[in-house]
Amino acid sequence: MDMEKMKLTSSEIGSLWGEYINGTATDLVNKYMYSTIEDEAIKTIFHEAIQTFEKQKEQIKSFFEKEGFPVPIGFNESDLFLGKQRLFSDAFCLNYLNIMTLHGLLGHSTSLGVSVRKDLRLFYDSCDDAAKEMYHKTIDLLLEKGLFQRDPLYYTYDQPTFISSKDFKDGFFGKGRTLSAIEIISISLNLKKSIMAKTLSIAFSQIAHSKEVKKFLRSSEKTADGQIKTLAKILQGDNLPVPKSLETEVTQSTESPFSDKLIMYHTGFLFQAAQNYHGAGLASSMRTDLIATYESTILQNLLVTKNWFDIMVKNKWLEQPPLAPNRKEISR
Structure with a gap:
């Protein structure tokens, strides 16, 4: 062929x-x-x-x-x-x-x-x-340039071990164990991406023209900030370092180099793409508090995405992807 x-x-x-x-x-x-x-x-x-x-x-x-x-x-x-x-x-x-x-x-x-x-x-x-x-x-x-934030370091083990208690899954009731290296992967990635989403929401809210867009961006900033605090608290509970914020890397400029259409699309893309990483975090977590955190985060991002979709459609900013043929419509 x-x-x-x-x-x-x-x-x-x-x-x-x-x-x-x-x-x-x-x-x-x-x-x-x-x-x-x-x-x-x-x-x-x-x-x-x-x-x-x-x-x-x-x-x-x-x-x-x-x-x-x-x-x-x-x-x-x-x-x-x-x-x-x-x-x-x-x-x-x-x-x-x-x-x-x-x-x-x-x-x-x-x-x-x-x-x-x-x-x-x-x-x-x-x-x-x-x-x-x-x-x-x-x-x-x-x-x-000394700008890269490495993930937490772990001390070496003498030999491999096996899980020996059902308490390994507990994260709520005081019997829980410390974070595994597998769980750190998603926590670190999600923190860094939420920090980026929050910072861009702050920057974009300064320069957006539409009041509706500004309101959406302040809401998305608040959502990202809440997710950052939740994951940071989990790391701090094990005395592990948290990536630093990037808000101070945004100037006080209010002049927009971007259309509101681009600002909105980019913000929505970040929250939609984040769902892949939250899903991966949910799948790799064995501590109950982490599972609950990712489930809550996914629902929060779905709400942000719904509001984003409504604004994009209202302003005719959302380009339609190719659709399957509508056979019923064609037959008429």
């Missing part, structure tokens, strides 16, 4: 559509940050990220055009207003690129997992390779 002549499946079209929408949104934030960054090493990495996505965007457009599907609108220069006052510090920008690269790695892996056509698989391979290279570069630079 000629792989190049195989029609793209619904899953393959959906993955391309998502990559394009998410990529064009993040790309504009990267371009704004690039225009304000003063540190040459950080600026160089952002330039590379922008150049890399420009090539990927053209490849995605080519897939759509060859298949006869319209290229999504996504986000473009009409959503970006350069020349405004600086909103973020260089340190925040580098942390932002690191976190968004992690989201990209997850997205590329998912897209590769649903792709069958070889040209599409090779495309996602190249996307994944570029994201891994960017991940290494952001980590190395964060470490070099």
Whole structure:
């Protein structure tokens, strides 16, 4: 079978559509940050990220055009207003690129997992390779500048042991054990992502034009802050360090370099993407308090997402993904 002549499946079209929408949104934030960054090493990495996505965007457009599907609108220069006052510090920008690269790695892996056509698989391979290279570069630079926050360190054990009591699951009634290394993975990731979501909500609430959008952003900030405090309390209960906040890396600027459409979409994306990590945390937790925390967090994020969806639809900001044919409608 000629792989190049195989029609793209619904899953393959959906993955391309998502990559394009998410990529064009993040790309504009990267371009704004690039225009304000003063540190040459950080600026160089952002330039590379922008150049890399420009090539990927053209490849995605080519897939759509060859298949006869319209290229999504996504986000473009009409959503970006350069020349405004600086909103973020260089340190925040580098942390932002690191976190968004992690989201990209997850997205590329998912897209590769649903792709069958070889040209599409090779495309996602190249996307994944570029994201891994960017991940290494952001980590190395964060470490070099003393900005990377490492996860808690554990002391070594003499030998492997087995769980010997049902109390291993307890996290509420005083018999509970300390956090396992497996549980720390999700706690740390979720904390860092919630800190990023809170900081962006604060920054975006300063610059948004619409009162409705500002209100939503203050609500999303409050939700992220509550989740940070809950996870931090669990770490502190075992005398483990908590990642520091990033709010002080936001300036007092009220000049918006972004459209409200882009601000809203980006905030919603962070809360939706976080559900993957909360779900992973829920699946890997064996302490009852952690399970309850993740269940509560997932429900909170669903409420944020519902409010986000209502505002996006009301303002006609939410682009519709390709839909399955409505046979009943066609038959009429």
